[in-house]
Amino acid sequence: GENVEQHPSTLSVQEGDSAVIKCTYSDSASNYFPWYKQELGKRPQLIIDIRSNVGEKKDQRIAVTLNKTAKHFSLHITETQPEDSAVYFCAASIGFGNNDMRFGAGTRLTVKP
Amino acid sequence: NAGVTQTPKFQVLKTGQSMTLQCAQDMNHNSMYWYRQDPGMGLRLIYYSASEGTTDKGEVPNGYNVSRLNKREFSLRLESAAPSQTSVYFCASSPQSGANVLTFGAGSRLTVL
Secondary structure: OOOOEEEOOEEEEEOOOOEEEEEEOOOOOOOEEEEEEEOOOOOOEEEEEEEOOOOEEEEOOEEEEEEOOOOEEEEEEOOOOHHHOEEEEEEEEEOOOOOEEEEOOOEEEEEEO | OOOEEEEOOEEEEOOOOOEEEEEEEOOOOOEEEEEEEOOOOOEEEEEEEOOOOOOEEOOOOOOEEEEEOOOOEEEEEEOOOOHHHOEEEEEEEEOOOOOOOOEEOOOEEEEEO
16 A cells, blocks of 8 residues: 655754755555644644646745655755744555545654754 | 534543544535544544545544534544544545645544553
8 A cells, every 4th residue: 555654753953954854655646745734732734735747846935846756755944943843744645536645654843943 | 714623622531432523614625534643653544535425444444433424524433442542533624535635623632541
């Protein structure tokens, strides 16, 4: 079945630095790749997503890149701020109908002021 | 707009007891989902309902049942709770099934002793 691997599991950066989180997936039929941010004790919330027909998408300080050939996608956060501290989850749609989603195990990002 | 509302927020059960988690959305979404979140394992899909009147198993359905009561409501039932079902449960909804943005509820923390 589909397997989504996410690395690293923890990441600590200084405020202003960039952070990169990487995910790999195994299902060639996957065509939707969202990223969710979960602050402590809160619900996951979508921050950016990408579909398989594009290779990169940006939204202010956040960008996602997708390499379908290699089956990996990455989240890039530039000019990090303390409020970026949270757990980030990648996900990939799976199955012929893409009705299911597999999530990575999460990356705990800490931005030090 | 309340979005996705789930109850209860916290529950402690003894092994063998039963309970139902309730979820309701007011966004006129067609699809609803139940996930569980365990440390280091991301979010895993238990069951989903692509549309009113249909339900399907996800990645980890054993020990659970669901009911799509109407378009707004999707409940998750544990018939005989086990300690392995100690987890945080999230209900989510999306406009359509498949590769779509998920809107999550606030979560329900369940402890089975």
